[in-house]
Amino acid sequence: MSTMSKTKVFFLFSAVMRLVEFPFRLFLKCFGMRNVAWFFLAPNLIFFGIFSLLPVILNIAYSLTGGSEILLNDRTYIGADNFSDLLQCEDYMDPNSCKEDLFWRSLSNTTIFVFLQVGMMVGFALITALILNRKIVARGFFRSVFFFPVMLSPVVVALIWKWILQRNGLLNAGIEYFGYEKILWLLERNWAFFWSVFVSVWMHMGFYALIILAGLQAIPKDVYEAARMDAARPFVIFRRITLPLLMPTMTVVMLLALIKGVQTFDEVYALTGGGPGTTTTFIIQYIYETGFAGSPRLLGLAAAVSLLLACALIILTTIQFIVKKRSANG
Amino acid sequence: MARLMLFLTRTRGVKRLHWTDWFSYSYLFLGVLLMFGPVVWMVMSSFKTETQLMEFPPNFLPYGQIERKIEGFENPLPLFLVKKGDYQGKILAQSRRVGILSHLVDPDDPDTLIKINVRDREPVKEFSLSLDNYSELFERxxxxxxxxxxxxxxxxxxxxxxxxxxxxxxxxxxxxxxxxxxxxxxxxxxxxxxxxxxxxxxxxxxxxxxxxxxxxxxxxxxxxxxxxxxxxxxxxxxxxxxxxxxxxxxxxxxxxxxxxxxxxxxxxxxxxxxxxxxxxxxxxxxxxxxxxxxxxxxxxxxxxxxxQGQHDTQWSNLLAMTVLVLIPIATVFSFLQKYITTGTASSGIK
CATH class of the missing domain: 1.10.3720.10 (MetI-like)
Incomplete structure (x- = not known):
């Protein structure tokens, strides 16, 4: 930006800020100097109240109503029916026997997905971080190579991979070169599931690698030096020093990945659309489809599932906070 | 497993590259390939014409068939290299195709018509970036x-x-x-x-x-x-x-x-x-x-x-659009990557 336009921007900024001085004085006249903090809090709290706090309360109210009307007043109170519908199953091991079979299927899909995704992601992130923590050339470059997909939009990531995985795509050209048959990667159940895990690991791994790397770099160097004085073998150093000191970071990373993983929607939805069939339909997509995309809109049911999901997330986040606080203190 | 750990924890000797360094560097280069490759592939593909996108197996670089304006013909004609027969090794322009016969003309002598089996000729290609996918985004x-x-x-x-x-x-x-x-x-x-x-x-x-x-x-x-x-x-x-x-x-x-x-x-x-x-x-x-x-x-x-449809996808324009959506974030990242990575590492937020 040139100096000229910089001054212009600053001039505009200070003009706007000076204008706010008038409502600010008015506020002080009405509420006094004691309450000055509320002037600064008000805009944020208003948005926060309307769009964050109110929804939490309304969500509980919604989950107790049925029908397809949108406004809460028009809806009929049905008590805990939504929840009992969700939980009504003849055999909990078999989603087909449940009343809301799609809910159970998306739940089991999400569980398997999160299990695989978090495992793969944390594993690769740890290896990447350990390698990036060595004395290597161009560390900054390699660090950003692994990190940049984090910045990309999920839809873009999905399309990049869809283009490679399509029928006449790069991957099929590759395997045909080696004499194998073409595979419809996104239309075969197991492959589609594998690729949705793979793509989301590809996208998010760099973020966790970066946090683990920061954890590795926070381990004091003299501990290693002392160990080397004692002629400890590298593997012993890793097991006795690096791993224990890295454990709090790893726990936080694991929980963070779990919290994010449960909410996976964007990249998988853009990649597979939840298919083939319902193989890659996860819990957020189930909420989206019951509440918004389908007709009739079952907002009550969607709210009930949201509430259950919120409870799970709150438990996970609380554990994460406790772990983080303990590691910060200890 | 124990050996893998050994791999990852050793630091490099002063004298020469240790085999753990070889492992690290091959991991990193594989990483570069896996992380950058798909994006580069997408950018390259976005410069291909519709026919090039249909090619299988695909080319890495966008190669387009050369077309030339020839006297007596309204549209530019595609050029072909003749592989067999009297005209072997000559580059001719195809005026039209009838069944398995290709009607070709010599660019220097547009009046004589040469008929050749389509199998005996192959298109002449050159590296060319087609911007049609991009311009169509704005037009259509x-x-x-x-x-x-x-x-x-x-x-x-x-x-x-x-x-x-x-x-x-x-x-x-x-x-x-x-x-x-x-x-x-x-x-x-x-x-x-x-x-x-x-x-x-x-x-x-x-x-x-x-x-x-x-x-x-x-x-x-x-x-x-x-x-x-x-x-x-x-x-x-x-x-x-x-x-x-x-x-x-x-x-x-x-x-x-x-x-x-x-x-x-x-x-x-x-x-x-x-x-x-x-x-x-x-x-x-x-x-x-x-x-x-x-x-x-x-x-x-x-x-x-x-x-993107669920089953058939109009890839040519979609690729160009994906690249355009990617550019702003890629630019921001390449200029500020140092601040972004250190900021993320210290705050743990993305």
């Missing part, structure tokens, strides 16, 4: 509308987020007042309940405020970002209170203290929040998907998603 699709919507949402939302979050952070870090603890507790609580689990009531609130199918309905729900308030508050706590007291001595109003002292001093934290907010908004998908249903209101992400 409402690309500029989507672009404008995305830019509007990103810029306005980021400005409001920065303003409201920094004001709140100022109050929560520099004042003592009744209700400060509840306010803080509320924001911590909000960190636990992401918007993804309150979609239903959020949808109702947006609808009853008349913000449904409007860009403001995408902007407003997330401006009071608790992450942002926290990030800024942690930073503002490090600004010494003495500076504020000095300003108060000079009879500066509290509002003036906020915008003339606190804001400039918290520039680094504001920059981090600014980058985060731009990224969140530009890449946002689920909430716009619910709020915006009119294609005139679509953001780039929604347009991208709606372009």
């Amino acid at each position: 699709f409402k690309f500029t509308t989507y672009l404008w919507n995305s830019i509007f949402i990103t810029v306005v939302a980021t400005l409001i987020t920065l303003l409201t979050c920094s004001m709140a952070a100022f109050a929560l870090s520099k004042y003592k007042f009744k209700g400060k603890l509840p306010a803080l507790a509320l924001i911590v609580g909000a960190l636990m309940v992401p918007h993804t689990v309150t979609l239903v009531p959020l949808f109702l609130i947006t609808k009853s405020l008349g913000l449904f199918n409007s860009l403001w309905g995408v902007i407003l729900p997330a401006v009071a970002s608790p992450t942002g308030v926290f990030l800024l508050r942690q930073y503002m706590l490090t600004i010494p209170d003495e500076i504020l007291d000095a300003a108060r001595m000079d009879k500066a109003s509290e509002w003036k203290i906020y915008w003339r002292i606190i804001l400039p001093l918290s520039m680094p934290a504001l920059a981090v929040l600014c980058i985060l907010s731009v990224m969140w908004r530009w890449n946002d998908f689920l909430w716009p998907l619910i709020v915006l249903f009119d294609s005139d209101k679509f953001t780039l992400q929604l347009a991208l998603n709606s372009f």
